[in-house]
């Protein structure tokens with residue numbers, strides 16, 4: 001993809017809903033700056049750190065100025081800012097190519113299938129991030145607040161016969177191509193990149209590992225391992241790996257661990 005000027009990517013300094021876009025830009029070799037917004041969590045900020053990890057009022061001020069009141073956003077080299085993870089993935093996927101083909105298919109039926117995978121992944125997010133009462137016991141906030149993995153909740157959700165979350169992952173597994181290595185077959189798409197980023201994140205930010213998700217879902221496993229083998233992506237994660245040790249620790253959660261599966265899949 002020809003590039004005139006830099007992209008600016010705005011998100012928290014964690015994988016979350018932002019990592020799919022970062023990974024896609026890395027695969028496409030795009031030059032982008034990170035604009036890290038402190039996570040709006042009521043946690044004390046370490047003294048004298050360059051990057052403020054937790055709430056300092058920035059998000060409260062910035063929220064209304066974003067296109068959809070949410071992050072991530074992507075600012076294009078011409079200065080315009082756009083939001084919504086999947087919209088950004090589709091946009092970039094029309095420009096970024098792999099083996100001579102754009103990562104968002106031109107063929108409407110292939111694009112429909114890619115959108116289906118991505119919408120299914122977005123449907124999983126609220127189960128893990130914000131449906132519990134109290135909200136601190138949602139698997140996501142629990143690790144971010146240093147309260148550990150919500151094992152009981154996740155075990156019920158992932159029950160092989162009746163777990164609602166397990167069913168969603170089973171749908172993804174069934175919808176993926178039998179021949180692979182990617183979910184649409186031999187062609188890499190943004191659905192694979194999203195799968196790679198989401199499962200790596202959930203397998204560290206909510207689950208203790210990716211195992212409950214991928215152990216008996218070989219097509220999902222193959223897709224995310226194939227994405228992890230892409231050279232540009234491996235170089236991207238290798239470059240940032242040491243610096244991530246500076247991420248904060250809350251309780252027993254060192255936020256650098258949120259990247260462990262990205263490193264595992266990229267074998268770095």
Ligand SMILES: N[C@@H](CCC(=O)N[C@@H](CS)C(=O)NCC(=O)O)C(=O)O
Pocket residue numbers: 016017063069070071072083084085086122
């Ligand atoms: N559908 C949106 C959801 C965006 C979203 O909920 N973002 C969260 C972070 S992952 C957020 O901005 N939370 C802060 C807030 O809503 O004030 C997308 O995929 O981008």
